[in-house]
Amino acid sequence: MIDLMTGNVAAAKAAMLAGVEVVAAYPITPQTSISEKLAEMVANDEIKAKYIKVESEHSAMAALIGASYMGARTFTATSSQGLALMHEMLFWAAGARRPIVMTVVSRSLGPPWNIWTDHMDVIGERDTGWMQFFCENNQEALDLILLAYKVAEDKEVMLPTMVIEDGFILSHTFEKVDIPAKEEVDFFLPPFNPDVKVNFRKPRRYGSLVMPDWTMEFRYNNYLAMEKAKKKFAEAGSAFSKAFGRDYSSLIESYRCEGAEAVLIITGSAAGTAKVAADRMRERGKKVGVAKMRVFRPFPNEELLKLAENVRTIGVFDRSYTFGYGGAIYSEVRNALFSLAADLKVKGYIGGLGGRDVTETDFEKIFDDLLTLRRSGLASNQVDWVGLKDGSMRW
């Protein structure tokens, strides 16, 4: 059924379709309407779930860890300061291998107070052991939650997952969303039945004290799970396209990358704008494409290397900034492609912070900049800030 809805309603519907059993959430703009919608669904018996009114995001995550240990499928959503407050428990969820799914409605961190989107909240948590999937539109805000449960709960993965939806641009904007039927979702996503859950007949301690003689092995298992998750995402994505007709079989979606002289790697809603800019460039005979990174954790090294086999000039657009360095995705892409370094050019762009609009014109300029870089003898290692007021954009 196709309906018009905001990204937040799409996320709440996805949680409902996934048959979540325990929801715990705390209000924060622009996430709040997800938790309100879920509370309403629980109140109206549209889902058979428990809604825990926690007193903080830290407690939201803690409560879900407890519920997940009992074998319940769990969901929460947050943004910005709330995500930052959860930090400690994010490590805990990943270390405890609880496949909790959380929508992060991305938002800038204060100060200055700002409720609009950027990815600094999400990137700030990239090292907590969570998988991170970025959405381009409201359809993905729904689809990627279903996919997240499928991958997260895989017995060889068992890792928590963030599904990232850009604040206001997706969360509060109406788009057409195709809502799958509940029976189809049930078929795609069977009930949660983890191997590790509390069993009163076989009492165990979960989250125990481990000495240096074993701790590394626990960490190594998390590493293996992340590595496996790449294949599992692709498999689940293929199964998803068979079931619902929308293709998620790759961690990076290539848009007009065939024969491209320059490609821009990007995450989130700005990918849509970049695609329009690429279309316009192509109309003018300029060969550029967009590589939308759907999955940032686990990092899609292999797919990146494949992409770079055919394109030698790559731009990376980060909607976040790592203080004292540059864009996180930029630095990781550069790192992943280091072995091909000889004639490869990778350049970073930072923009769209705190909800600053990123326009098609911005992306056209970025593409032109990349094409110029390709032709020049210059190596690239600088990072440009896009869209600043004082004209310090470098072109």
Next chain:
Amino acid sequence: MSKFTIPKEEYLSKGHSGCAGCGATLLARFCLKALGPKTIINSPACCWSVVQGVWPRAALKVPVVDHAFECTGAVSSGIRAALEIKGIDDVTVVGWAGDGGTADIGLQSLSGAIDRRTDFLYIMYDNEAYMNTGVQTSGCTPLYAWTNTDPGGKKREWRNIGKKRIMDMLIANGIVYGATVSIAYPEDLIAKIKKSRCIKGPKFIHALSPCPPGWKIPTSKSVEVARLATQTGIFPLYEYENGVMTLSKDIKNKPVEEYLMLQGRFRHLTSEMLFEIQKKVDEEYEALKARCQRSG
């Protein structure tokens, strides 16, 4: 012939790593006897995370979920919600935490759990300081006690305020049942735990738990010190239920000195300090008695 009323079953195995004479460990042994096998414990960072042993071994014969320091109330709510949605109603959810993890850093999530009407039993084992990190002052450290963050020093300044009145705070917050218990009175302890198990809603147990290294007492004196705490009126045993306070044992008959002077952490007390503590204890005990008579 006297009747042995303490259940024989053991749920705490030998070989745990609690210190010799650890009051909290003995407390756990008694509490588990009263709770039985259909119990799930959740516990934050505290001595207890160590006492239960090192992976892959575990000292308890009931399931335990370990978690971060400040979230005992929240994890309890999560476990209970999952049990409810799964239709399991014969399990006691127990939050088991130290005084720091309860009255300080964990107060928010505990208050939240009470507010959420979570059906669980919260047991605070009170060793009156942050012991796992090596004896620092917590909100439950008593007046004039020495700790490593109230070391006295040249200024001769020790803990400068009395214990946080955690039970009063939680009663005001809305617990349905509250009780103080002591390892020196195991029958009273077991009866209260058993009773609380049958009451639905948020319940709170405050258990005094002597700690030989932290209190600087001989390992053989834990139970004696605990008993003196009650006999001096410093730690009276009482119960709160449906707005009614009841004194479990009205046995205050010793000066506070007898309790305090057994412990190295109070060795520096002057006669003025002792006098002040005695005065406060007398007043508080009378106030408690008056409250019990009023509500009883």
